[in-house]
Amino acid sequence: MTDALQSVLLDPNAEPIELSLLLLKDITNDFSDDQRIDIGGFAAVYKGRLRNGAVAVKKLSQTLSIHEKKFQQEVASLMRMKHTNIVRFLGYCSDTQEKLSDYSNNNAMLNERERLLCFEFLPRGSLDKYITDESCGLDWHERYDIILGICSGLHYLHTKRSIAYMDLKPENILLDHNMAPKIADFGTLIDQDKSFFTKNFTGISGYMAPEYNNGGPISKRADIFSFGVIILELMTGSRPNYPLSEESAALFANEVAGKWRDRLSNAAYSQQVRMCALIAIKCVCSDKYRRPTTGCIIKILNEVQDSNFLWYWVKTMTPDVAIGIVAAVLILASVVAIILVYQQHRMSSWPWVILFAIGAVPDAVLILLNPSSSCYG
Template identity: 50%
Template sequence: MDTEIIIRHKDDLERMLLDGSAEPTYLPLSLLEDITNCFSDAQRIGSGGFAVVYKGIVGKGIVAVKKLSQPYGMHEDKFLKEVGCLVKAKHKNIVRFLGYCSDTQGRLANYEGKVIMADLRNWLLCFEYVPNGSLDKYITDASCRLEWRKRYNIIKGICEGLLHLHELRILHLDLKPANILVDEHMAPKIADFGLSRCLDKEQTRVFTSNLCGSQGYLAPEFFGGQVAFASDIYSLGVIIVEMLTGKKGYSEDENVVDTWMNRLEGLDQWETQLEQVRVCIKIGIECMNSDPKKRPVASHITDMLGNIANAVETGIDSSSIEHQVCFLKEQYCEEKIADLSSESIGKDIKECFEMEELAEHVREDHWQEEEEEAPVDQWSLSWKLQSSSNSGMLHKLKNMDIFGRKARRDFYQRIGGSVLKRTNQFKFFEKRELKPVLKYENLSLKDGFGEIYKGLVDNVPITVRKLISKTVGDNAALLNEIIIQSQVIHKNIVRLRGCCLESDTPMLVYDFLSTDSLDDILHINIMVPLKLGVRLSIAATSAGALAYAHSKASTKPLHGDLKPANILFNGNFVPKIFGFGILRMTGMGTHNIDDMSYMDPVYLETGLLTEKSDVYSFGVIILELLTRKKASHSDNNSLVRSFLENHKQGRKTTELFDKQIAVTGDLVLLDNLAEIAVECLNLEAERRPEMKDVAERLERLKKVKHLQDELEQHVRHLK
């Protein structure tokens, strides 16, 4: 396209930026290439599993151009559905859609030694540029960053944007802080409609066999293969709780209110703002109800938020409010028991109905104090919740310590104890037992998931991982994952020996760990020679340990954060894998991952962690063993990308191999190892091999290398 035509289209796009009523339009590829400087790295502002976002300069304005990497498993109908949702959704709290591009061009390519004409498809979307990035950068506790007024306006804006989508019968299905952008006025804008669905007039839900979304924000019904408007509401609840606490999961409302009360006291309109806090707590908790039918609809939520000022002005009867608190506390307790009963822990959890009896005692005690019957419609009054800070009922609940640290520890011990006691040498530690280990001088590592300490308990060396970003509500998933990981007993996997659940930051106790890792010997101690036989042994042994974990069909222990730094050595380069299950224990998705270079792109896109996610990560590890190069380079080019590009073009990857092992006699072995890596790194997860197959093939390569070495040694001896 000539320059004049590009200029004309650029002028049209610039006018669209100034005219908020302008309709989205088709944008030619040449225009999008021009405004992004041919999609240069300098213009790159974000990326996901299957898309990269670039900044586009249009006159004095800026746009965001999302380039979909669809050749890897994305179908055209998915692109058309996303465009269809974007064209319909026009709201101040939804990112503005400006246009799209669907362009197919013929390109010569080398395929299995033959030159063919391949279709190169370009699918792109153009949006308004939102300068302050995504909401996940602003998720903190009440002590810092955003003041309450801004947080509340963000929550209210998200709710209004979601209501608009649901009125259009659009399911978002991937609502999370990373998909909510924040403009220069701190107004939220819902973005990323790649998983969205538009429902027909009479349609109320969607059935799907492909579980997509982001871990930690998925509603429980996702796992049953059906989604509805209530599924978005669940995700909204998680976001609201994060905005209130800086953490995922359920939080005791009196603790959150106390925190915000301390911060808001003395400010103008503090009563109104404190009431907003209380209402948002209730909305968040109710949205996260495990039963979709009990979650509020979007219109009810926006009504509740809009009625707060009236509630403060008119005043509400405190006795109804106190009953409301008691009822919701009791309901939460019963729901947590019901939820945990489905977590494959079995009949042992029935012991925990003692908690139901305790809740019943609180209810009976409370009803003796009430003169009037509590209202039946709890949702019509929940926005009016206005209990005083010296509430007698809340004080009683606190004194009984239903949700306190000791009760929480005992509660989870009763749930998991009968299962864990059958696991050899697993122990529930008390915080005082671990206190001598949790000293600064014993701190050996700090990463995105917490702190790691090494020390002695009863003269036995142990390693303690102190988690971060945990809440009471997350402990159900945490305990279930602990039960799964406690049953993983393998000589090449670091053993989980116990845990401590007394505090708000749960602690995991492992066997004592070495400080040497595969990352150290590959990239830090680079002067240490590392023969091919040793590398094959490390790969085969590690693969065997992963295959063992994946073979436990009843529990499916997954790693989720597999990388060289988590492959430790116990002398003579014998590997032991560390960190199994940490991603699911924390429930934080990829927020805490230090290096995304090892993460499965399919997991990053869908949020669904599977055995094939570990296979992809292992493929990256094989590449590092082959090349002795880091997965990410300082020149913004990844090792995986370079390797797969070479393979796709049919070029030999010999130049990427580490010179120390790229000797003539071993090139066939290296090519076989490279082929395994290619299969593990397939961007279509279902086409990746099972870890069992990978382990068997690596074991064969190891044996071949061992025989070669023995033969060479025998020949040298004869000489």
């Protein structure tokens, strides 16, 4: 059975499998404290050691209160979650054994239930351990990739799986070897609410959307608020007071970008920092209907990333590369012009075509062969 779990772990396309309680006890050293990673009100998480790699085993508590049908629904939901920025689900265990109880001197057979979930193990732990201000810790590129990765995972949950996560916080975002973020901790807390799933929420107040604190309905917009708080923490190292007006928001974004300027490799990334700050402020808007969607956020982040890359590429371009590009453009323009003139005037304009080719194409070739002869040298 260990080999089967090992195969699922090593094959990213493998489907989750049912696991035996005996196997999970074996790889966690009978759920020893030495291999316990985390513990909460609903479950304890243990590191399971395999021959090649490791897994995370989540042992659910209060199993008597978990209806079997609900557990199976959760497993089915986890099996459908497949995304780079979602912690990978590997398998599950649903074990029930009858044991004799002498409670009140009344010998009776009682069911002892164990419900466990198995996930990929992420060695770098949770995001909260890496939150610092701009003066130290992760560089901007790492923080930007984490922001984009979290949003991509959230976008998948909202649009492909129709899930409102409702407990997004740094402790529930794990990091792999390459610091890629993965949303975790779905537990047995997923309920179905009409058109989407929600979590039986017991979150931290600093990440809770104000409408939820006031008894409002659960919605995906609450996740956007939590995401905005995480962006602000990643950029500043803390949860600052949120600017209320557009003017104060712009001043705040400029202030954050200014603090980052000393650590940025080139000035073009200041605009990226500023845009992330503005996105975060929009996300934590008290009016949930004014918060952006995950799709809108990803579009903006990709546009800023592409524009920064283009600017960086132009600034770092060597003279030889620039000359080659100019020459290639001249040749292409010459060919296009020849085709257009020929199509318009046919054979009667061949003398002009020949003269154009004689004048333009050799100049471009000369630039390629002898860059020093060009005014760009």
